[in-house]
């Protein structure tokens with residue numbers, strides 16, 4: 458069975474590591490993987506570092522599409538992916554998450570009648586002003602097999618008309634929908650010990666275990682509105698000052714650019730506590746997550762990793778697709794005003810949650826996905 462995998466943005470490279478690892482270790486005699494990198498992310502610390510560190514096979518092809526307006530970027534990806542699919546003729550196209558690279562893959566493959574497998578299916582924010590919400594919906598509704606990491610994802614798909622438990626073979630008009638756990642959880646379990654051995658990030662930034670806040674910000678709703686961006690930086694700074702605690706912020710290049718462009722200021726008293734650093738590698742990120750006291754983030758992946766490593770999270774957004782972590786009380790949606798947001802952080806620092814049930818699977822989602830794709834491939838022969 459031959460699959461083409463599309464990656465492009467940082468979290469997809471990381472997610473794809475789990476499936477590639479399962480293929481190499483358990484399915485190499487049955488599954489051949491051809492990896493296409495769209496080039497959506499291209500800085501060394503947004504792309505190449507993950508291939509070096511996580512042992513992911515190098516992409517067979519990089520489309521080098523780079524940054525740009527949604528239409529131009531997505532169109533260039535569709536064109537490149539279409540050509541490759543016509544040449545490679547895979548049995549499945551495997552797509553991750555909800556980026557423009559995901560959308561481009563879904564459009565290209567569905568027109569060529571190549572069955573789509575969507576990993577991280579069914580997630581919804583119910584906010585169609587997010588580009589990702591449109592990308593997810595298009596991808597799910599073009600897929601032959603969908604793998605959802607959560608029960609909520611399955612419920613969302615049911616509500617959109619998909620039937621659960623239908624018989625094989627699956628096609629785009631008769632899709633298979635599975636709740637299988639989260640490939641990101643597979644990765645966090647797999648790399649946690651290696652991170653302890655290899656990462657020097659705590660020493661490099663003079664951070665003491667369980668005595669700092671980890672923060673990330675990159676969503677366009679936060680970065681592209683200067684008042685909102687300044688509000689978030691004020692809240693981080695004022696939490697640091699109020700609790701005299703270090704805050705480390707590995708900054709996405711999008712946010713870095715907007716900080717400079719809008720001349721966003723950090724309050725003087727927080728400058729010795731708030732460290733803004735370039736994006737870090739995955740092992741460094743895991744290390745920061747494992748040893749933090751609190752995570753403040755607008756990232757989908759990072760809010761879940763907070764849960765995997767039993768850390769409270771403040772989600773710097775008005776809604777989340779990962780509602781389970783909020784329902785369990787281990788995460789909250791950020792308050793709208795600064796004083797309340799600082800108070801949320803102080804509350805979690807002083808009263809961290811202790812119950813983190815296993816809701817993201819058993820660390821073997823990737824194996825389940827490989828086996829299900831293979832079973833369906835055989836059913837289609």
Ligand code: UD1
Nearest residue numbers: 466467468497498499500503524525556557588589710711
């Ligand atoms: C994209 C995804 C988002 C995901 C995020 C993960 C879409 C619509 N959005 O957002 O869902 O959460 O990736 O990180 O697909 N840039 C660089 N170097 C890079 C990459 C980006 O400087 O290697 C800068 C460029 O100025 C670019 C901007 O970041 O214009 C945004 O990059 P883009 O890939 O368009 O969107 P993200 O915000 O990264």
Ligand code: UDP
Nearest residue numbers: 467468707736737738739742756757758759
């Ligand atoms: N990540 C990383 N280095 C960083 C920031 C994030 O390795 O400096 C990892 C993080 O651990 C998670 C993934 O990138 O696995 C999340 O990606 P991102 O926040 O860019 O996107 P999202 O998940 O919101 O789509």
